[in-house]
Amino acid sequence: MTRKKFVVSALVSALAGGSQLAQATDVFRLEGFGAVSRGMGGTAVAHDVGPAGMMTNPATLSLMPDGDQAMIGLDLVTTDINVTNKATGESVSSDTHSNNRGPYVAPEAAYTKRLGGWSFGVGAFAQGGLGTEYGNGSFLSRATGGLATGLDNSSRLLVLNIPFAASFQVTEKLTIGGSVDAMWQGLNLDLLLGADQVGSLIGAGRATGSLVGALGGLPDLRGAHFSLTKDKFLASGVDAWGYGGKLGMIYRATPETILGASYTIKSQMNDMEGRATLTAIDGIAGQIAFGGKIQIKDFQMPSHVDLGISHRLTPQWTVAADVSRVFWKDVMKDIKVAFVADAGGDINILLPQDYKDQTILSLGAAYEVNDSLTVRGGLRFASQALSSSTLFAVIPATPRKHLSVGLTYAFSKQAKLDFAYSHAFKETMDNTSLPNTSAPIEVTHAQNNATINFRYSF
Template sequence: MTTRKIVVSALVSALAGGTQLAQATDVFRLEGFGAISRGMGGTAVAHDVGPAGMMTNPATLSLMPDGDQAMIGLDLVTTDIKVTNKATGESVSSDTHSNNRGPYVAPEAAFTKRIGAWSLGVGAFAQGGLGTEYGNGSFLSRATGGLATGLDNSSRLLVLNIPFAASFQVNDKLTVGGSVDAMWQGLNLDLLLGADQVVSLIGANRATGSLVGVLAGIPGLSGAHFSLTKDKFLASGVDAWGYGGKLGMLYKATQDTTLGASYTLKSQMNDMEGGATLTAVTAGGQIPLTGKIKIQDFQMPSHLDLGISHRLTPQWTVAADVSRVFWKDVMKDIKVAFVADAGGDLNILLPQDYKDQTILSLGAAYALNDSLTLRGGLRFASQALRSSTLFAVIPATPRKHLSAGFTYAFSKQAKLDFAYSHAFKETMDNTSLPNTSAPIEVTHAQNNATLNFRYSF
């Protein structure tokens, strides 16, 4: 088999293969795509980051060398998440208590082709996600009154993006690009709400439906537990397909300075649907109700990205991006609709009330020689989550990152890219109903390693 056939075969396998989720670091979004971008703080709007550029600014595909290029790779993410009960001092760490939780692995695969002024590409990338696993024996699994339930508290969100991208070089200075993206997202969730949380939701008119009266009428109700989880490598309790897209441009201001801009459209995802179990918890036992559940209108946000790159010397390149992510438009509430097999329905609005987020990314690259390029970067983001609506199972709080990476060229055709990114520990408290019963403190830090292999032909 020729080298070209081997590379193409590996790419197809990666596109079709399964994966676990990646723990996102800009809320539910990864902080960069591909090891080149990740090693430079996630900058990708105005410089060549290889085929992964189609995930941020499709116009950057025109910055790549002439010819075809294939890329395969993966992210490996390890998290350090701890939740502390501030009233009792108890704590629990997110760990591998089940088959489909961390360390998390996400795919990156793409193929690009240059045809004259056109550059075309297709890829498959984990756009982001979330993952926690607290087991079933911590204080998070105790209902109101201190009743131990033995029920899990965990989460797993995966968002997969499959862009079909194109870039067109209008003239020596201007390039435009865009993509149409197929998107898939899946969610596993195990969540225990204490009776006080249930009462708070009902009192705020955030819990409606015929099952509200049923739950309220159960003697000695201590809590309610939702379980919509498949303990599989990729399968999720609820999932949905949808689409999105991006528009981008580049402008070569000088021979050494390039300006870039891109806009990612708000996703258009169908409701995530699947089977679930709602369990009423009492001191006398547990009453499970099986049924169908929908997570309604769960979307990824639009965002605007502006960037600049400048070649200081033939060896040194620096880049900076500023992004505005419009979380407020998509994460006001998590909308849950449950219909029991035996009859009855329950609709819940779990408050989130995210804020729009501003992100500054800084990166630098140094070409040590023809074979080795070194990179480094920083990334700073404003906090999108509010402490009053923080869930222990959704601790998407990190906002400061330090990264480093390199590219090693085995030849002009074959290159290996590596990046390491560290998300510094972020701490957030929540003492407010309905999203927590006990006053909690959540700390979250993580490490991310990204490895890509690129081959040009």
């Protein structure tokens, strides 16, 4: 009974305690799950990373020792994001301007059980997200003609994953696994579009509906602002539930070498829905606010294929490498917004994104200093998924090079503490193109991530 209470408490704490999102580092995805994987550059396809292995390759659960294991932990992410107006030289940094913005905290909790050839697991993890907060006084909050609006520009995306995983050791060499994942995602967004951006969307057929005519009928339209934000502990302006899943295998080619492969399906999320305010900014009439219902349609997490190898060089040294292909192109062509005003009228907007598929190489090594201490290090390199011509200041998901270190300290055979630190090197990207920016901008983004887990075997 005590064991069950501990497991339930850990999972509930993870779901309820995720006060803020993790700033994603592989676009909207974290660069590894659990401190063991994170300390080795995010590698997790072909070696034992503990209960967090269910998030990458469920078959690795069979690499864990017999018995039960519980894990609870968190990520702490601090970002360094700066946007510069290349025409005027003005700049603004993403900072803590509201109650639910950085530093960002993401939960991790899991429970696994191994019975002979079978292993089972359930967990609760932040799969990824995004977060920016530029406040309401920068050049991003000025409409066309330099009109100050006092309106926020910010974002907060959080994706939670709750996997139910199992693996089976078919032979001494081959193990297969899979998971069915419940998923939740929530989005806060404050976004100002200048009149030139609105006109560009209309001219390209990307803004339609009866409210388009209402905006065009204003005497001196300067811009339009969407606000779908809740300054709450976890709640978001719009959210949705859905599901996903994974299939995986590992093959022990030699006693020292393991090969692994996994496939994560494209998520099947419902449209995110909630309340929003559309504010028309006019140079003569002022600000005209329309309350209503909003949907962010068909916002999905991508499918991806992961291949990996691990090799024990000596009794102390283990090295690992993963290669991943993430199919962003299939899910991030446009951000689809549908708004219906309470007073009547609607507007549908397609914000172009045109992401490219991404290839990621992860490298890691671990050294067992003694029975109590293991140290780790890793590197991670990714191709750029975002296009400069469609970059939004509030969606700067650009980092693609990481360096990580980590360790595990065993207090006993049952209790272990894992820690990892990873640094995302500064990435710079420009955008001078309508409709996603009015002023020519340069965005720089770097960040630091600390991950800590406690694992207990019984």
